[in-house]
Amino acid sequence: MPDTDTVTADPPPGAEVPRRRPALSPSRASDFKQCPLLYRFRAVDRLPEIPTKAQLRGTLVHSVLERLFSLPQADRTPPQAKELLAPAWQDLSAERPEWIELFDQDDPEAVTSWLASAEQLVDTYFGLEDPRRLEPEACELHVEIELGSGVLLRGYVDRLDVAPTGEIRVVDYKTGAAPREIGEAKAMFQMKFYAVVLWRLRGVVPRQLKLMYLTDGQSLAYTPDEAELVRFERTLEAIWQAILKAGKTGDFRPNPSKLCAWCDHQALCPQYGGTPPPYPGWPEPDPGEESVLDRAD
Numbered sequence: 575m576p577d578t579d580t581v582t583a584d585p586p587p588g589a590e591v592p593r594r595r596p597a598l599s600p601s602r603a604s605d606f607k608q609c610p611l612l613y614r615f616r617a618v619d620r621l622p623e624i625p626t627k628a629q630l631r632g633t634l635v636h637s638v639l640e641r642l643f644s645l646p647q648a649d650r651t652p653p654q655a656k657e658l659l660a661p662a663w664q665d666l667s668a669e670r671p672e673w674i675e676l677f678d679q680d681d682p683e684a685v686t687s688w689l690a691s692a693e694q695l696v697d698t699y700f701g702l703e704d705p706r707r708l709e710p711e712a713c714e715l716h717v718e719i720e721l722g723s724g725v726l727l728r729g730y731v732d733r734l735d736v737a738p739t740g741e742i743r744v745v746d747y748k749t750g751a752a753p754r755e756i757g758e759a760k761a762m763f764q765m766k767f768y769a770v771v772l773w774r775l776r777g778v779v780p781r782q783l784k785l786m787y788l789t790d791g792q793s794l795a796y797t798p799d800e801a802e803l804v805r806f807e808r809t810l811e812a813i814w815q816a817i818l819k820a821g822k823t824g825d826f827r828p829n830p831s832k833l834c835a836w837c838d839h840q841a842l843c844p845q846y847g848g849t850p851p852p853y854p855g856w857p858e859p860d861p862g863e864e865s866v867l868d869r870a871d
Contacts, residue, residue: 597718597726599864600767603813604760608833611850613817614826615839619851623838630666630673631692632749635788636732637662638696639747640713642705643733650705655696659689695749695788702786702793710745711736717771721807725814727771730864734772741781744768751789761785762796766806769798779803824853 606613615621638658642650663685667674677684715731733745746765765783773779785794820826828845842848 597728598810598814598817599727599729600764601864603767603810604763606813606817607763608760608831609829609837610816610820610826611828611843612837612839614820614824614850614853615842618821618826618854618856621839621842621851625673625676627676627688628750630676631688631695634659634663634666634692635695635699635749636714636747637666638692639699639732643708643710643713647706647709652697652700655700656693659692659696663689698788698791699747699786701791702788708735710734717768717775719771719774721774721811723811725811727767727810728864729768729771731768731772737781740778742772742776742778743782743784744772744780745784745786748785748787749789751787751792761794765796766798766803767810770803770807770810773800773803774807821856824855 602613602617605616616623638655641658641662642655645654677688710733712734713732715734716729717731718726718728720726731744732747735743735745737743744765746761746768748761762783762785765785769780769783779798779800781797783796783798787793828843830845834840834843834845837843840846840848842850844850
């Protein structure tokens with residue numbers, strides 16, 4: 575989602591369109607770790623992917639929780655949150671009309687029942703914490719930092735809580751169930767990414783990284799230390815160097831795993847008898863923005 579204080583206009587005819595410098599986001603870094611070819615398909619080729627209804631529901635719930643925290647503290651109640659669902663969906667579907675096509679147009683209850691499933695996630699959220707007792711510093715916070723090595727990191731933090739004593743808590747909403755080992759490692763990779771960015775931006779190691787799973791009502795909290803973030807920062811630098819190396823030649827190799835079953839691009843993957851499209855070249859990958867769908871899991 576764009577920065578709210580930024581206004582852009584279409585460039586005049588014939589004018590050169592400025593290109594944003596490529597950056598590393600937690601989703602794209604995770605893609606490359608999982609499968610370099612998946613990174614290429616998403617960041618370099620930018621192949622379209624059809625979102626699932628679960629992803630759309632996650633996007634909707636994130637939007638509702640962001641709007642909830644914009645209300646006065648006393649108004650952050652379950653009934654008020656549920657009232658935000660329909661208008662939030664109207665706004666999201668107006669921005670992405672193609673999302674409506676995922677629902678059966680002949681079934682008038684299709685969207686209604688889907689909204690009811692989102693309502694259940696909102697109910698679960700209120701079982702985890704009382705937003706009337708919280709006053710976050712920011713929601714959907716855009717963060718960006720260039721490391722000393724020159725690697726540019728960019729992403730969005732669902733919620734940033736800052737205590738009067740200056741301690742920082744990074745909160746991320748997950749609209750699925752608490753994951754098993756692979757999923758948990760992926761989620762914590764994302765949180766450590768944000769921890770590094772905030773540490774370098776503010777000079778303070780986050781006191782807590784908190785994941786809130788809204789399907790089964792579980793929370794996972796972790797306390798990083800500075801030495802760990804130094805090591806993780808080196809990991810991110812190594813990932814970016816590996817991406818640049820692959821980018822020079824187009825040698826983004828597939829890395830088969832159980833996660834292939836959920837990949838939209840199997841038909842183009844050599845591992846499954848497919849042929850990737852011609853390599854479009856480097857250095858014009860995705861600029862490193864987290865999409866709303868990236869942040870909806």
